[in-house]
Amino acid sequence: MRQLAAILFADMTGYTALMQENEQLARAKRKRLKDVLEVLVEKHNGKTIQYYGDGSLSIFSSAIDSVTCAVDIQRELKRDLTVDLRIGIHTGDVIIEDEAIYGDGVNLASRIESLAAPGSILISEKVFDEIKNQADIQWRELGYFEMKNVKKPVRVYAIANSGIVVPDRAELQGKTRQPVNRLAVLPFVNMSADPENEYFSDGITEELLNALTKVDGLQVTSRTSAFAFKGKNVDIRDIGIQLNVDKVLEGSVRKAGNRVRITAQLINAADGYHLWSENYDRNLTDIFEVQDEISNIISNKLRENLSSSPQAAQLVKSPPARNTEAYTAYLKGLHFANKVTPNDTRKAIECFQQAVELEPNYALAYAKLAMAYSGLGASGQMLPRTAFERAHGYAGKALQLDSTVAEGHIAKGGIYLLYDWNWQLAYDALQRALQLNPGATAAYELLSLYYIQTEQKDKAVEVMEKAVKLDPLSATANQSLGKMYIFAERYDDAIKQANKILEIDPQMRASLELKAWATGMKGDWESALKLFEEIHRLTNHPLKGLMGVGYAHARLGHNENALECIRKIEQQQAENPDAVLDADLVGIWLALGDTEKAFYHISQCVEKRIAPIGLFLEYPAFKGLRNDPRLLALRDKVNAHS
Structure with a gap:
């Protein structure tokens, strides 16, 4: 019989050692555990399927019941004859045959339980979604963990009610394979007297981020998620949890006249320990060498955790003429383009246009021009014929100058898909973009539309779920995933996705619209x-x-x-x-x-x-x-x- 269930694994800690030291006490504790489980599991509408040595497996039809039962079990076992117990809970499909239970959900619940500390209750993200709005259940996020025989990293939460042990993430690191090659580049702080120089510090951050994505074996969190922390005083350890990274690069930029000072530091996310820091005082004409130097230092600092051999190649590609005025115009263009409104996109076009006029061989600026025009054409803000013909020309120029610019391939892919309607060329261009930059969220968004167009809705959802894992705090990626859920007629998932974005920005029109359509399609x-x-x-x-x-x-x-x-x-x-x-x-x-x-x-x-x-x-x-x-x-x- 197949059914959806909340699966609760419970396991005594130290039982084997205790059996060797004091067999009578060990047996008494195991009996106490069984007595408590039999009473409380039934009280909370659950059923214990298996007892095995020093542990048990129980199932519940409600995730909320499973968690409240786990809290009561841990509290009860602290009285009289105490029993140190680990509990892990996950919801999923299970198959029950002859009092045996099978399924991927069982395996994952077991992995989560093995991660727990004595006295704690750890739950999966699926369980968390069910209990997060329950006023009588407290929780704390521990972040993502990579577990044996589980393909994707698992997001884990600890129940934090009174009397329940809440382990620190660092306590759990030795129990599972941890991500050791994931990096977030936080927005460098503008320390200049002129707030207008904000575009410059943001641009430096983005250029470093793009350079580090080229390091083989290093996974770099996408820009949008990293920039979600801009201007916020958030503990590095919490950032590591939210972005699923183990190292963070942060810094500051002070620009005055033709001089610039860049401070950069690499931090271990688990404990906030500074691994490396450096100051750079240079002329603006040397800015590209500074970026390349920082990128190479970071990649070498992480090299021990990477599989690739040392790279001698330059990571940061600069305009051939090293025209700092063109570069400044380009950074201003990035500043406006990232605001993603039609008016700001038009301002970005002006800046990118200025950049290519000053530096005619500036491939990345041409690519950004193409992407900006594509955005205006696709949204109906400009006549598509005008917008996409310009985009075609600029994307072609970018790729002619440098075929390794992922943005050029993304722009081409968008044109082929949304204007030329050449599905194969669109697919090929987007695949090439992702080879060059596996974290390019824009490429995933276009690829999901390709799958809708070619009647492959499941793949459209799958590709956006992957994008959201790479860029978890990106509003556009989360929004696109919600749209794919609507295309797949998974309206509850779309509403959940919309609510997730609205928690960050309650007045985000696109997310309200996503929720509205999903609500209506459900019949309300x-x-x-x-x-x-x-x-x-x-x-x-x-x-x-x-x-x-x-x-x-x-x-x-x-x-x-x-x-x-x-x-x-x-x-x-x-x-x-x-x-x-x-x-x-x-x-x-x-x-x-x-x-x-x-x-x-x-x-x-x-x-x-x-x-x-x-x-x-x-x-x-x-x-x-x-x-x-x-x-x-x-x-x-x-x-x-x-």
């Missing part, structure tokens, strides 16, 4: 409408953010309200002819039952090349069109072109 359009109306309010514009509002009104039978949303979207289109809003109109007309108008606007999307047709066919909101022969014919036409 009343609640979805309230979320969509909040999204519209946050746009602070009477004509923007209305697609979801109109769709929800239509699904609720409020046809006049839905038609009013259509009128406002059409007014916005008239006022901003460079925008492409047909995709917004598709959904509302479809929800109103007018497939003629819905198909007309899909045809316009195809003509204007705003999105691949497969994304319409596969998105659950457009289910009503999946069997429309006109749409299928349009898809076949597009695929034949690709």
Whole structure:
């Protein structure tokens, strides 16, 4: 019989040694453990499946019941004849046959229990998701651990209720294989008198981060997750836990005139111990050598934990002419591009344009120009024909100058996927980008859309789950994973993903929209409408953010309200002819039952090349069109072109 269960492993510590020293006491403690388990497991609606020597395996239908039972067990065993017990809990599918129990969940629960300290209760992330909002259950995150016969690192939490032992992560390190080649590069602090130099310190950080990703065997946390700690006073040990790294590089930059001082230090995340630090006082003309020097020192400091042989090659690629004005313009462009708003993207384009005018062979600046234009074209903020044709030219120039620039391949992959509709070329370009930079979140996001377009939804989810593990605090990566859950019709997972992002930023419109669609698709359009109306309010514009509002009104039978949303979207289109809003109109007309108008606007999307047709066919909101022969014919036409 197969069932979903919370699996609780409990194991006495020191039993074997105690049997050799005092067999009578050991047997008395084992009997006490069994007596306590029999009473409390049944009290909390569980069932003990196996007793084995000095331990047991119990299952529960509720994760909350399993944890409260574990707390009661540990407290009870501290009374009278004390028993030192380790407990590990995980939820998963199990198979029960003839009073024997099998399944991957059983193996993982056992691994987590073996990691525990006497008197502690350790739980997996799946259990944590079930208990985290329970006011009477306290917890503390211990971070990720790599366990024997478990493919992926496991995120572990300790129950921290009164009377329960909460082990320090350092206590557990000897019990499992630890990640020894993972590094986070925190944003270098701007120590300059002028706050405008913030772009410079951020740029130095990003350049170092990109250089270190090229060190064979070293896994570097992506920029977005590392920059989540910018301006925050967070303990290095907590950063190590949240980012699943064992070393952290931090520093500061002070720029004055043509001089720059860079301070860098490498810290052991487990205990905050400083492994190395150095100051560099240089002219700006030497900035590229400084970056390369720091990168090589860091890679050599970590070399003992890496499998690769020493590298003699330069890690930081600098513009051939070493034009510091071009580099400064490029760093300003990065500063604006990372804000990910249409206005800031346009500012970034101006900066990157200035960089390539000053340094015509600046491959990375051309690649960033291509990515910026692709973003504007894909979001409908610029006519796709204009945006993607410019992106094509800049990406081609970047790759002509330097074919090892991952961003150039990402830009090409995006163009092939979202504008040219050449699926194979898109796939090849994105795979090449990931070979050059395995932590490139943007490449994973585009690759997930490729899998949706080619009707491989499970792979789309899988690729974004991998991206989120590499970049756990990235709002865009988490957002993209949520979208893939919606495509896969895993609405509860999408809502969970949206809530995770909203805990960080309660007013993030994209995450509210993700939650709204998932809520509506589950059938609760009343609640979805309230979320969509909040999204519209946050746009602070009477004509923007209305697609979801109109769709929800239509699904609720409020046809006049839905038609009013259509009128406002059409007014916005008239006022901003460079925008492409047909995709917004598709959904509302479809929800109103007018497939003629819905198909007309899909045809316009195809003509204007705003999105691949497969994304319409596969998105659950457009289910009503999946069997429309006109749409299928349009898809076949597009695929034949690709």
